Amino acid sequence: xxxxxxxxxxxxxxxxxxxxxxxxxxxxxxxxxxxxxxxxxxxxxxxxxxxxxxxxxxxxxxxxxxxxxxxxxxxxxxxxxxxxxxxxxxxxxxxxxxxxxxxxxxxxxxxxxxxxxxxxxxxxxxxxxxxxxxxxxxxxxxxxxxxxxxxxxxxxxxxxxxxxxxxxxxxxxxxxxxxxxxxxxxxxxxxxxxxxxxxxxxxxxxxxxxxxxxxxxxxxxxxxxxxxxxxxxxxxxxxxxxxxxxxxxxxxxxxxxxxxxxxxxxxxxxxxxxxxxxxxxxxxxxxxxxxxxxxxxxxxxxxxxxxxxxxxxxxxxxxxxxxxxxxxxxxxxxxxxxxxxxx
Amino acid sequence: xxxxxxxxxxxxxxxxxxxxxxxxxxxxxxxxxxxxxxxxxxxxxxxxxxxxxxxxxxxxxxxxxxxxxxxxxxxxxxxxxxxxxxxxxxxxxxxxxxxxxxxxxxxxxxxxxxxxxxxxxxxxxxxxxxxxxxxxxxxxxxxxxxxxxxxxxxxxxxxxxxxxxxxxxxxxxxxxxxxxxxxxxxxxxxxxxxxxxxxxxxxxxxxxxxxxxxxxxxxxxxxxxxxxxxxxxxxxxxxxxxxxxxxxxxxxxxxxxxxxxxxxxxxxxxxxxxxxxxxxxxxxxxxxxxxxxxxxxxxxxxxxxxxxxxxxxxxxxxxxxxxxxxxxxxxxxxxxxxxxxxx
DNA sequence: AATTAGCACTCTCCTCATGAGAGTGCTAAA
DNA sequence: TTTAGCACTCTCATGAGGAGAGTGCTAATT
Numbered sequence: 001x002x003x004x005x006x007x008x009x010x011x012x013x014x015x016x017x018x019x020x021x022x023x024x025x026x027x028x029x030x031x032x033x034x035x036x037x038x039x040x041x042x043x044x045x046x047x048x049x050x051x052x053x054x055x056x057x058x059x060x061x062x063x064x065x066x067x068x069x070x071x072x073x074x075x076x077x078x079x080x081x082x083x084x085x086x087x088x089x090x091x092x093x094x095x096x097x098x099x100x101x102x103x104x105x106x107x108x109x110x111x112x113x114x115x116x117x118x119x120x121x122x123x124x125x126x127x128x129x130x131x132x133x134x135x136x137x138x139x140x141x142x143x144x145x146x147x148x149x150x151x152x153x154x155x156x157x158x159x160x161x162x163x164x165x166x167x168x169x170x171x172x173x174x175x176x177x178x179x180x181x182x183x184x185x186x187x188x189x190x191x192x193x194x195x196x197x198x199x200x201x202x203x204x205x206x207x208x209x210x211x212x213x214x215x216x217x218x219x220x221x222x223x224x225x226x227x228x229x230x231x232x233x234x235x236x237x238x239x240x241x242x243x244x245x246x247x248x249x250x251x252x253x254x255x256x257x258x259x260x261x262x263x264x265x266x267x268x269x270x271x272x273x274x275x276x277x278x279x280x281x282x283x284x285x286x287x288x289x290x291x292x293x294x295x296x297x298x299x300x301x302x303x304x305x306x307x308x309x310x311x312x313x314x315x316x317x318x319x320x321x322x323x324x325x326x327x328x329x330x331x332x333x334x335x336x337x338x339x340x341x342x343x
Numbered sequence: 344x345x346x347x348x349x350x351x352x353x354x355x356x357x358x359x360x361x362x363x364x365x366x367x368x369x370x371x372x373x374x375x376x377x378x379x380x381x382x383x384x385x386x387x388x389x390x391x392x393x394x395x396x397x398x399x400x401x402x403x404x405x406x407x408x409x410x411x412x413x414x415x416x417x418x419x420x421x422x423x424x425x426x427x428x429x430x431x432x433x434x435x436x437x438x439x440x441x442x443x444x445x446x447x448x449x450x451x452x453x454x455x456x457x458x459x460x461x462x463x464x465x466x467x468x469x470x471x472x473x474x475x476x477x478x479x480x481x482x483x484x485x486x487x488x489x490x491x492x493x494x495x496x497x498x499x500x501x502x503x504x505x506x507x508x509x510x511x512x513x514x515x516x517x518x519x520x521x522x523x524x525x526x527x528x529x530x531x532x533x534x535x536x537x538x539x540x541x542x543x544x545x546x547x548x549x550x551x552x553x554x555x556x557x558x559x560x561x562x563x564x565x566x567x568x569x570x571x572x573x574x575x576x577x578x579x580x581x582x583x584x585x586x587x588x589x590x591x592x593x594x595x596x597x598x599x600x601x602x603x604x605x606x607x608x609x610x611x612x613x614x615x616x617x618x619x620x621x622x623x624x625x626x627x628x629x630x631x632x633x634x635x636x637x638x639x640x641x642x643x644x645x646x647x648x649x650x651x652x653x654x655x656x657x658x659x660x661x662x663x664x665x666x667x668x669x670x671x672x673x674x675x676x677x678x679x680x681x682x683x684x685x686x
Numbered sequence: 687a688a689t690t691a692g693c694a695c696t697c698t699c700c701t702c703a704t705g706a707g708a709g710t711g712c713t714a715a716a
Numbered sequence: 717t718t719t720a721g722c723a724c725t726c727t728c729a730t731g732a733g734g735a736g737a738g739t740g741c742t743a744a745t746t
Contacts (some may be wrong), residue, residue, distance in 0.1 A: 038718085045711090060727070066711070140495055144685075238604040255583070385688085385689060404739070
């Protein structure tokens with residue numbers, strides 16, 4: 001069923017009212033506060049139709065209405081008006097970012113900003129590294145046949161891994177190896193996924209030169225077996241969920257808490273919806289995750305030097321101020337992209 | 344007032360009973376379950392005295408008794424009997440640790456083990472680095488006057504920091520610098536706190552040799568300005584708090600949640616009680632933190648190669664199985680010390 | 687002198703009834 | 717097509733009443 005203009009207006013009013021009060025919205029309130037020049041009876045009738053079509057629901061027969069997931073979805077896709085951040089807020093965000101010069105701290109600040117600005121939970125997925133250009137590689141001997149490998153990418157991301165080798169390798173040899181690889185890296189842009197192949201190819205030559213390096217093959221293979229898909233998650237503002245009346249019920253709180261506890265679930269959900277559009281909204285049951293059934297997630301992707309790198313997210317009750325969440329998510333992801341690109 | 348033997352027995356019984364049932368303990372239950380060969384009236388009288396002396400309290404006049412913080416404290420200091428882990432549990436712990444070869448993963452596994460074994464929240468404070476011997480230092484150019492410094496200590500801890508320099512430094516120079524410092528480090532054991540002084544002293548010589556390196560002084564100063572005191576915190580099992588009936592009330596939940604949200608508060612509390620004894624128990628209001636008023640924290644320190652390095656903790660309701668918590672904390676911290684010393 | 691039986695008393699918790707209030711659905715009139 | 721009017725439904729707060737748990741006190745017993 002196609003919604004007519006009046007139904008859209010009423011749905012918008014219900015969503016707005018419910019978002020601000022967290023109380024079921026009655027026909028009288030709509031008539032009184034939203035000046036639609038309609039009687040409560042008419043509004044009631046329209047609400048009845050909206051309910052029949054699953055945009056609204058009632059907790060019990062004689063209560064006001066609450067938007068359903070479908071209702072929010074329609075609102076988000078068709079009704080909501082973008083809400084830009086105030087210049088003052090933008091300045092404050094930039095100000096806070098200016099305090100940080102380090103990658104790790106920037107990630108933390110981002111999650112804090114998200115939670116403070118939205119009163120919800122702020123999530124940041126650290127950048128994935130695999131499509132970055134490798135800029136420098138260093139091998140540092142830790143003794144006991146263990147070697148620390150540090151990879152630096154052009155985006156300034158640093159990735160480290162300790163690898164085990166079958167025999168002791170002297171510092172001189174490690175240095176030789178680092179220098180050799182770095183000189184190769186300087187010649188052309190190589191990303192991590194094809195670094196290994198290149199190295200193997202190049203190493204053939206050395207191995208024929210110098211038999212002593214014939215264990216390097218295996219060693220490098222292990223080195224590049226880093227699980228790039230598991231990017232780190234930064235969460236902030238868990239306590240904010242307690243501010244929302246919907247989580248006064250212990251059962252609902254339980255769901256969202258287990259989501260917060262298992263950062264991986266949240267990260268996987270965000271990752272699942274990556275691509276296609278920069279900013280996405282996942283409402284309640286749309287995610288199919290029972291833990292998310294009372295929550296919505298607004299995500300926005302950020303990039304480093306133009307390449308997609310990671311995503312940020314805002315997690316809160318389905319009853320959230322979507323226009324504001326979207327504008328915050330978009331502004332923060334833009335700023336984060338800028339900052340990380342400068343690193 | 345000195346407690347007599349019978350009062351101690353009754354206090355122990357009340358603590359044990361309350362820990363298992365989470366219900367106020369009546370005199371009848373004690374008489375029935377703990378075979379003290381005393382009538383309920385006698386037990387009631389002793390409980391009355393225990394209450395008068397602040398070891399027990401009643402939620403209301405005609406209910407059973409619950410231990411106070413003071414009651415738990417007395418139990419923990421004088422009454423509880425150590426409870427060693429079963430061989431089977433120990434084997435399982437070792438088995439799980441065997442899966443991890445990496446530092447970061449070991450920290451995570453430790454916090455998971457703590458939370459799974461205790462049904463409470465597991466906390467791990469990463470090792471502090473400042474009294475470690477510096478084994479290797481590497482400078483990696485990131486371009487744009489930024490240099491990544493990686494410090495590896497003898498305990499296998501890795502610490503990285505990006506520093507800004509006033510002018511571009513070529514890779515050759517950085518290499519020269521790394522090699523020079525590393526050769527010095529190899530000569531004797533130097534920890535981070537005195538590394539800087541030594542370097543400055545040694546650098547005097549080079550600077551007189553080679554004027555080009557005269558900006559290195561400032562550069563190193565910045566490099567060693569890392570905030571070593573802020574060690575990372577690993578938390579696991581937040582959701583476990585929901586399993587305890589005491590946190591069914593939203594207000595109490597609020598307190599512990601804010602503790603979980605601000606990992607720093609928790610870390611600071613653990614740090615505050617470090618030293619003196621390996622394992623410590625902080626009960627309820629003893630911490631003076633309002634967020635901790637319904638919680639207890641059992642902490643145990645671990646070491647790396649014999650040097651104190653960090654601590655683990657178990658956070659749960661004051662109504663926790665202290666003997667078991669202590670034995671788990673001690674066993675895990677011992678294992679962690681072993682594993683980290685091998686790295 | 688210590689212990690215990692007995693009992694009145696207190697407080698919680700559950701259930702049920704009651705009534706006010708909010709908001710609806712329906713119908714007939716405008 | 718819209719609206720006024722009204723009966724109806726459901727929630728929520730309040731209070732009464734009774735069962736049950738457990739205590740504190742006292743007098744009797746060991």
